[in-house]
Amino acid sequence: MNDVNVLVLTGYGLNCDNETAHSVSIAGGKSHRVHINSVLDQTVSIDQFQIMILGGGFSWGDDHGAGVIEAVRLKKTLGESIIEFVKNGNLVLGICNGFQALVNMGLLPGFDRDHNRRSVALIFNDCGNFRNDWVTLKTNPASPCVFTKGLDQIELPVRHGEGKFYSADSVTERLFQNSQVAVQYAMPDGSLANGRFPYNPNGSIHDIAGICDPTGRIFGFMPHPEAFNHPTNHPDWTRKREIAKRRGERIDNASPLGIHIFQNAVDAIKQNS
Numbered sequence: 001m002n003d004v005n006v007l008v009l010t011g012y013g014l015n016c017d018n019e020t021a022h023s024v025s026i027a028g029g030k031s032h033r034v035h036i037n038s039v040l041d042q043t044v045s046i047d048q049f050q051i052m053i054l055g056g057g058f059s060w061g062d063d064h065g066a067g068v069i070e071a072v073r074l075k076k077t078l079g080e081s082i083i084e085f086v087k088n089g090n091l092v093l094g095i096c097n098g099f100q101a102l103v104n105m106g107l108l109p110g111f112d113r114d115h116n117r118r119s120v121a122l123i124f125n126d127c128g129n130f131r132n133d134w135v136t137l138k139t140n141p142a143s144p145c146v147f148t149k150g151l152d153q154i155e156l157p158v159r160h161g162e163g164k165f166y167s168a169d170s171v172t173e174r175l176f177q178n179s180q181v182a183v184q185y186a187m188p189d190g191s192l193a194n195g196r197f198p199y200n201p202n203g204s205i206h207d208i209a210g211i212c213d214p215t216g217r218i219f220g221f222m223p224h225p226e227a228f229n230h231p232t233n234h235p236d237w238t239r240k241r242e243i244a245k246r247r248g249e250r251i252d253n254a255s256p257l258g259i260h261i262f263q264n265a266v267d268a269i270k271q272n273s
Helices: 017-026 036-040 068-087 097-105 169-177 237-246 257-272
Strands: 005-010 030-035 051-054 091-095 120-123 131-139 153-160 164-167 181-186 208-212 218-221
Touching: 005 017, 005 036, 017 030, 017 051, 017 257, 030 036, 036 068, 051 068, 051 097, 051 257, 068 091, 068 097, 091 097, 091 257, 097 120, 097 218, 153 257, 164 169, 164 208, 169 208, 181 218
Parallel strands: 005 030, 005 051, 051 091, 091 218
Antiparallel strands: 120 164, 131 153, 131 181, 181 208, 208 218
């Protein structure tokens, strides 16, 4: 396969599409920013792509709840098509508002290949306000998640008011048994946050920041990888630059870890083509 074509949805409050498309390009994919209406009326078919990204923002103003209207419109029009898209070996990524849409659609967690049942939720932050901060994340090496392969501890920003992951105990237990919990909020030393604020910025149960379906090909999480597409995006980049300089290194030679999320996806498609 020469090009890995990546669909990046835009429109109606999806406001992280430019950064997401740029990150895809850095990762070696061919990004296509497409208004969601063109997908809903099927002027543009998702079958033209190998990766579909539901990005961050406030789709439809988060009326009726974060990601609810986006989820309803996508499910009503393209629900079965998206499921078939994944069955064909393609990938779906939901970032922040996109993650909220995926759980509202029932695409996640996808137990028993049931991608229609909603069994988890992303609700209002325990702190009672919108959080815009950088967090430390710990990935699960046992997870089948395609997007987090090879990653261990990463730092990314969060920007949300409804990011608290919640599910019934039986659902949570099954998520961990299946290793579908791909990313958790952590302390700077890499140990889990254990609910401590602001390291866990929203009160998510068991510090859950992101989950995948059993195949690992559908992944949603609250942090924004597209917002760490260059070393200078990091709030502590000048200190990191000085440390690297003293080691005889250059931070601009290192790929920001946010890009690795997209790189893993592009590489997985290339390897399986």
